[in-house]
Amino acid sequence: METSAKYSIDKNEKIKTTLDKIYNLPALPDIITEALRLLNNKKTSNQQLVEIISKEQSFVAKILSIANSPIYGLSKEVSTLDFAIMLLGHNELRHIIFVVSFLESFRGGDSKYFDQNLYWLHSLLTAKLAKRIAQDVGYGKSGEAFIAGFLHDFGVSISHRYFKNTFIEIREYIEKEKCSFVEAERIHLGITHSEIGGYLMERWNLPVALRKASLYHHNPIADLEDPFLPSIIHVADYVAGKIHSESLFWEDGFVLDKKVFEVLRVSEEKQEDFISKYENVIGEEQDLKGLII
Numbered sequence: 001m002e003t004s005a006k007y008s009i010d011k012n013e014k015i016k017t018t019l020d021k022i023y024n025l026p027a028l029p030d031i032i033t034e035a036l037r038l039l040n041n042k043k044t045s046n047q048q049l050v051e052i053i054s055k056e057q058s059f060v061a062k063i064l065s066i067a068n069s070p071i072y073g074l075s076k077e078v079s080t081l082d083f084a085i086m087l088l089g090h091n092e093l094r095h096i097i098f099v100v101s102f103l104e105s106f107r108g109g110d111s112k113y114f115d116q117n118l119y120w121l122h123s124l125l126t127a128k129l130a131k132r133i134a135q136d137v138g139y140g141k142s143g144e145a146f147i148a149g150f151l152h153d154f155g156v157s158i159s160h161r162y163f164k165n166t167f168i169e170i171r172e173y174i175e176k177e178k179c180s181f182v183e184a185e186r187i188h189l190g191i192t193h194s195e196i197g198g199y200l201m202e203r204w205n206l207p208v209a210l211r212k213a214s215l216y217h218h219n220p221i222a223d224l225e226d227p228f229l230p231s232i233i234h235v236a237d238y239v240a241g242k243i244h245s246e247s248l249f250w251e252d253g254f255v256l257d258k259k260v261f262e263v264l265r266v267s268e269e270k271q272e273d274f275i276s277k278y279e280n281v282i283g284e285e286q287d288l289k290g291l292i293i
């Protein structure tokens with residue numbers, strides 16, 4: 001009894017310390033604020049969009065390489081921003097800008113404990129799958145699903161970057177105890193990467209749908225208000241995990257919650273086919289690797 005009371009005090013202290021640190025993290029980088037502003041402002045003209053992006057050459061190159069990647073599967077080579085807008089449309093381009101602004105702001109910081117490239121690859125795969133699933137199950141905002149998929153594990157990258165010592169403890173603990181990443185996070189950080197992502201997005205004022213997609217991606221049914229988008233991300237995350245040629249330690253222990261099929265209105269006899277058809281969506285995982293570095 002005494003031990004469990006002490007454990008709960010320690011645990012609460014740990015959660016509080018972690019949350020304090022999250023709320024003291026740097027503000028959202030300017031480049032992302034700008035991308036977010038663009039995302040929310042549907043009236044930006046094509047010309048304005050091109051002008052804003054053209055300020056950063058590395059940005060232009062990255063946007064074009066994503067536009068030309070298997071994510072979009074365009075039949076023509078896109079060599080200019082004007083052409084990208086013409087082929088992809090204003091909306092798609094704004095989503096790519098948002099993704100690139102994250103890639104540019106948070107890339108680097110590799111360590112032997114966390115392969116950033118693999119992490120971004122998983123984020124892009126989940127984004128692509130989430131968008132496809134959203135379109136298939138009739139979720140009207142497939143672009144939002146793309147971004148929610150891209151950001152779902154953002155808490156993992158944040159905890160590696162800002163809670164490095166604890167992150168190392170977590171990795172060592174997983175090795176020793178053979179437990180899931182989420183269990184080890186609960187023990188060492190007090191909270192999980194889903195919660196870290198959700199809290200940080202709240203602190204950064206990102207749209208509620210994105211916050212909730214991160215917060216509930218491992219347990220979508222816990223979103224009592226509207227589990228639809230978290231369910232899409234849950235399935236996308238699961239399928240992405242199956243597609244990767246390398247295993248991702250932060251996905252270890254991920255179990256597909258079959259209740260999501262009810263939410264997404266997929267009947268029992270169609271569930272297996274529903275999952276397997278997405279396993280071939282990307283083509284070769286290898287084709288996405290060039291996008292990250």
Ligand SMILES: [Fe+2]
Pocket residue numbers: 152153193194217218250
């Ligand atoms: Fe996750």
Ligand SMILES: [Fe+2]
Pocket residue numbers: 122126152153237251
């Ligand atoms: Fe994931």
